[in-house]
Amino acid sequence: MRRFAALLFAGGLGFVLLVIVTQLNLGQTPMIVGQEMLNVAGAQVGAANIVTSVLLAYRGFDTLGELSVLFAAATVIGLVLGHRRSNAAVDPDGGFVLQAGADLLFPLLLVVGCNIILYGHLTPGGGFQGGVILAAAFFVGVLGRPSTGLDHSVIEVIEGFAGSAFIAVGLWALFAEGEFLMPMLDPGTVGDLISAGTLPLLSLALGLKVGSELAGLMTSLANTEAGDP
Amino acid sequence: MLEWIASLIVITVLTSAVAVLTVQNMVGAVAAASVVSLGVSVVFVLMHAPDVAMTEAAVGAGLSGVVMALGLRKLGLWRLEDDKGSAHALEPTPRPETDADA
Numbered sequence: 073m074r075r076f077a078a079l080l081f082a083g084g085l086g087f088v089l090l091v092i093v094t095q096l097n098l099g100q101t102p103m104i105v106g107q108e109m110l111n112v113a114g115a116q117v118g119a120a121n122i123v124t125s126v127l128l129a130y131r132g133f134d135t136l137g138e139l140s141v142l143f144a145a146a147t148v149i150g151l152v153l154g155h156r157r158s159n160a161a162v163d164p165d166g167g168f169v170l171q172a173g174a175d176l177l178f179p180l181l182l183v184v185g186c187n188i189i190l191y192g193h194l195t196p197g198g199g200f201q202g203g204v205i206l207a208a209a210f211f212v213g214v215l216g217r218p219s220t221g222l223d224h225s226v227i228e229v230i231e232g233f234a235g236s237a238f239i240a241v242g243l244w245a246l247f248a249e250g251e252f253l254m255p256m257l258d259p260g261t262v263g264d265l266i267s268a269g270t271l272p273l274l275s276l277a278l279g280l281k282v283g284s285e286l287a288g289l290m291t292s293l294a295n296t297e298a299g300d301p
Numbered sequence: 302m303l304e305w306i307a308s309l310i311v312i313t314v315l316t317s318a319v320a321v322l323t324v325q326n327m328v329g330a331v332a333a334a335s336v337v338s339l340g341v342s343v344v345f346v347l348m349h350a351p352d353v354a355m356t357e358a359a360v361g362a363g364l365s366g367v368v369m370a371l372g373l374r375k376l377g378l379w380r381l382e383d384d385k386g387s388a389h390a391l392e393p394t395p396r397p398e399t400d401a402d403a
Contacts, residue, residue: 121352123352188355196352196355197352198352201356286364290364293368296375
């Protein structure tokens, strides 16, 4: 009897799902806002990369929310895992292959990360992706030589400065134009390095913030003392 | 041609996703999870979404793999050998002091 009920329930659920799938026009939603953005973004914001103009201009406030979520996560990890006794043993340095690989990767990752951040309004990428690559660039060095570590006070200064810069640009737009994080300055020619108004500034602030936050997070995770098993 | 490449990647992604669940070796499972993200990011490139592909490759394949690997190391589960009858079994044996933090 129970099996029959289960079969009936599964069959009914499958029928309902089938009806929903056939009745809803999935994948053909009326994209009013998206289509409008595609039409006006080039002239209005001046960024060749539409995704960046959506992320930093039309939905800049959402990006600020993402930044605060990331900040909360990094703060919690620092609180829970950041404790370290001063006399705790430090991990031994990595082998030759790891150290040489870290030395080789560091400049490459640094250049790629800066390129992705600074060209965020022209080519695919932007502050977030470039920031993650920057964090990786600094983390491979720590992986090769755990004894050196990263200076957390410098990271905190960069992080705070970048976060405040993002909000400061938003407030500047609020007082000058009347809307928070509204794109300002001359959009310029689409495709030029100096174009899209304040978007490159926001992208740089976002990249530095994400990079310093994730680098600090991974370093504190790597340098935590292992708890007693 | 593109369909064949896409199907190859999808098969690889599905195989790695099953491997994440079935592989006994923890390090292998983390590596397989990274392979899933890497394959998905290639699919994003094929679907003309390079921004999403970059995020997926950087965060999914790079960052989360590193975080999971560090977590394994903190838990003392970082074993490269297979655990079948080897001295480095996954059983809760007392960890040797030098190996645990290496």
